[in-house]
Amino acid sequence: MGILVVLEARDGEIKLSSFEAVSEARRLADAGLGGGEVVALLCGPAAVAGVAAHSGAYGADRVYHAAHEAFGRYQPDGFAGAVVAAQQVTSALHVFFSATAMGKDLAPRVAARLQAGLASDCTALAVEGGKLVATRPVYAGKAIQRVAFTSGVALASLRPKLFALTEHRPGASAPVEALAGFNFEASAWRVMTTGTSAATSGPADLTEADIIVSGGRGLKGPENFHLIEELAAALGATVGASRAVVDAGWRPHGEQVGQTGKTVSPKLYVAIGISGAIQHLAGMSSSRTIVAINKDADAPIFKLANYGIVGDAFEVVPALTEAVKKLQ
Amino acid sequence: MNIAVLMKPVPSTDTRVKVGPDGKQLDPAGVSLVINPYDEFALEAALKLKEAGGGEVVLLTVGTSAWQPTIRNGLAMGADRAILLTADGPLDALQVARALAAEIAAGDFELVLCGKQAVDDDAAQVGPMVAELLERACVTVVTKLTIDGTGAAAAGAACIAQREIEGGLEDVSFALPAVVSCQKGLNEPRYPSLKGIMAAKKKAIDEKPAQVGAPSIEVLSLTLPPDRPVGRIVGEGVAAVPELVRLLREEAKVI
Ligand SMILES: Cc1cc2nc3c(=O)[nH]c(=O)nc-3n(C[C@H](O)[C@H](O)[C@H](O)COP(=O)(O)OP(=O)(O)OC[C@H]3O[C@@H](n4cnc5c(N)ncnc54)[C@H](O)[C@@H]3O)c2cc1C
Ligand SMILES: Nc1ncnc2c1ncn2[C@@H]1O[C@H](COP(=O)(O)O)[C@@H](O)[C@H]1O
Numbered sequence: 001m002g003i004l005v006v007l008e009a010r011d012g013e014i015k016l017s018s019f020e021a022v023s024e025a026r027r028l029a030d031a032g033l034g035g036g037e038v039v040a041l042l043c044g045p046a047a048v049a050g051v052a053a054h055s056g057a058y059g060a061d062r063v064y065h066a067a068h069e070a071f072g073r074y075q076p077d078g079f080a081g082a083v084v085a086a087q088q089v090t091s092a093l094h095v096f097f098s099a100t101a102m103g104k105d106l107a108p109r110v111a112a113r114l115q116a117g118l119a120s121d122c123t124a125l126a127v128e129g130g131k132l133v134a135t136r137p138v139y140a141g142k143a144i145q146r147v148a149f150t151s152g153v154a155l156a157s158l159r160p161k162l163f164a165l166t167e168h169r170p171g172a173s174a175p176v177e178a179l180a181g182f183n184f185e186a187s188a189w190r191v192m193t194t195g196t197s198a199a200t201s202g203p204a205d206l207t208e209a210d211i212i213v214s215g216g217r218g219l220k221g222p223e224n225f226h227l228i229e230e231l232a233a234a235l236g237a238t239v240g241a242s243r244a245v246v247d248a249g250w251r252p253h254g255e256q257v258g259q260t261g262k263t264v265s266p267k268l269y270v271a272i273g274i275s276g277a278i279q280h281l282a283g284m285s286s287s288r289t290i291v292a293i294n295k296d297a298d299a300p301i302f303k304l305a306n307y308g309i310v311g312d313a314f315e316v317v318p319a320l321t322e323a324v325k326k327l328q
Numbered sequence: 329m330n331i332a333v334l335m336k337p338v339p340s341t342d343t344r345v346k347v348g349p350d351g352k353q354l355d356p357a358g359v360s361l362v363i364n365p366y367d368e369f370a371l372e373a374a375l376k377l378k379e380a381g382g383g384e385v386v387l388l389t390v391g392t393s394a395w396q397p398t399i400r401n402g403l404a405m406g407a408d409r410a411i412l413l414t415a416d417g418p419l420d421a422l423q424v425a426r427a428l429a430a431e432i433a434a435g436d437f438e439l440v441l442c443g444k445q446a447v448d449d450d451a452a453q454v455g456p457m458v459a460e461l462l463e464r465a466c467v468t469v470v471t472k473l474t475i476d477g478t479g480a481a482a483a484g485a486a487c488i489a490q491r492e493i494e495g496g497l498e499d500v501s502f503a504l505p506a507v508v509s510c511q512k513g514l515n516e517p518r519y520p521s522l523k524g525i526m527a528a529k530k531k532a533i534d535e536k537p538a539q540v541g542a543p544s545i546e547v548l549s550l551t552l553p554p555d556r557p558v559g560r561i562v563g564e565g566v567a568a569v570p571e572l573v574r575l576l577r578e579e580a581k582v583i
Pocket of ligand 1: 215216217218219241242243244245256257258259260261262272273274275276277278279280283293294295296299311312313314341365
């Protein structure tokens with residue numbers, strides 16, 4: 001009856017986005033969604049069971065742990081089997097994921113297995129007449145859709161960084177119990193994750209970064225991106241890019257922000273030498289504060305930016321980097 | 329190897345979104361449709377595999393007859409034929425997946441390629457749902473795909489793929505039959521040649537009704553996002569830097 005929240009661990013820690021989802025589930029449970037219970041599920045090797053208990057502080061009543069030695073990496077079929085088993089054990093009518101790379105892959109698999117509706121990448125959730133209503137951006141954020149569920153079980157994935165991280169029960173620890181009744185047989189998995197390699201472009205991935213500094217064609221060439229990297233380093237930010245510079249081969253495609261790149265919502269987004277094409281804006285318009293540096297006062301990016309400087313990036317950016325360094 | 333490419337026509341990415349009279353859907357007036365950008369990566373991957381090892385590339389679409397011209401653009405890129413499963417009114421992802429899965433099950437496709445997500449509903453659901461309904465292997469957000477012995481590749485062929493995750497890549501191994509969702513970086517989609525455009529006119533688009541089943545999602549409303557507060561130009565050139573830093577620190581409190 002309750003709400004089941006699927007947790008995600010990385011490097012032995014539960015991701016903050018998972019705790020955001022637990023916090024939101026607790027808020028909705030208290031507002032009358034389901035039977036009031038919030039149950040978390042962690043798929044992971046035996047060693048991580050302990051860290052899941054901390055979800056109690058964010059409002060989970062108890063935690064199931066699906067343990068498997070191969071669960072140090074995300075195993076799509078194994079994880080999907082575990083979520084379905086946990087849904088059945090708990091009879092949860094609502095299952096939440098965070099809309100991370102893992103959650104986006106896992107949630108639709110579970111939805112198909114449960115014949116359940118899924119609202120992906122939600123930016124807000126509410127209880128209306130005892131039922132879940134999800135708000136989610138569509139057309140790359142150019143419009144907002146509100147949806148209800150007509151299936152018995154309702155699934156939602158929550159966009160990271162948008163839901164409040166609330167310690168509903170400070171210091172509380174949730175009991176962790178092994179998930180029984182689920183098939184641990186890896187030979188039945190149709191795909192096997194065998195390894196991971198890092199391609200990091202900064203301290204955090206774009207979708208997780210608090211601050212992003214992005215450069216565009218105004219930088220004139222790849223050799224000038226050190227200006228962007230130095231400002232990013234001073235701010236502790238991750239580097240992003242417009243499609244123009246990615247297509248030109250100046251930056252890797254993993255750095256592209258926009259409709260056909262990453263959708264980001266950092267607290268600070270600095271756009272340098274980026275004109276502000278509609279496809280770029282689509283990927284970053286939900287950023288809390290936007291700064292634009294562009295030599296063209298009529299560039300569309302200034303319409304969206306909270307703060308703008310009209311000027312030459314080659315002069316303004318080094319000065320800004322120095323000023324930021326002086327703050328520390 | 330026969331390959332199905334799941335292809336959805338979507339409003340071109342420079343569309344200015346207007347809400348239709350029902351308050352739930354996009355106003356289609358003046359909207360031009362294009363092949364979903366991620367589906368172009370899927371189609372390009374399928375065409376490359378066909379060039380290397382033969383077989384047929386079939387486009388599968390669930391939608392309306394009005395989508396025929398966009399489907400024909402996919403045929404012009406080089407797909408052999410298309411199947412359009414028609415349904416009236418809006419469908420949710422599970423309904424679309426059911427219709428596609430039924431058609432794939434009735435056909436002979438070792439590989440199903442789709443886009444990472446459709447840039448209209450931004451759901452990123454249909455590919456993995458199709459795979460689950462068919463109980464096939466599925467890898468999503470793929471930037472690199474290698475299929476062993478492409479020539480005669482059939483059921484059981486070993487595949488490896490790289491998929492994009494936060495700050496890195498994941499290596500995945502699996503076997504055909506499979507569903508793979510494609511991400512930017514996998515390849516550079518080709519432009520249709522004049523010859524391709526001419527040839528596409530003669531290729532078949534086979535229309536039949538979609539079997540969609542019951543809906544699981546109901547759209548309540550579609551609205552435009554709230555306007556952001558009007559931006560402000562802090563100043564010009566280097567002289568404006570101290571004031572920008574002050575605002576970021578004291579007003580926005582972000583540094
Ligand atoms: C299907 C499709 C999908 C797309 N998806 C994306 C996407 O995901 N992301 C994306 O970014 N784009 C996307 N685009 C491309 C988009 O339309 C623009 O072409 C692109 O964003 C432009 O990049 P830019 O701002 O770097 O370059 P430009 O538009 O060329 O802008 C460069 C800017 O730099 C300024 N400038 C020049 N010199 C200086 C200087 N010395 N100092 C300061 N400023 C200077 C100029 O005034 C100008 O505003 C997409 C397009 C299509 C058709
Ligand atoms: N109506 C449709 N017809 C054919 N393929 C579709 C349809 N909807 C989605 N797809 C495929 O599924 C992918 C993901 O779409 P979505 O789940 O809607 O974001 C798309 O990139 C297409 O490859």
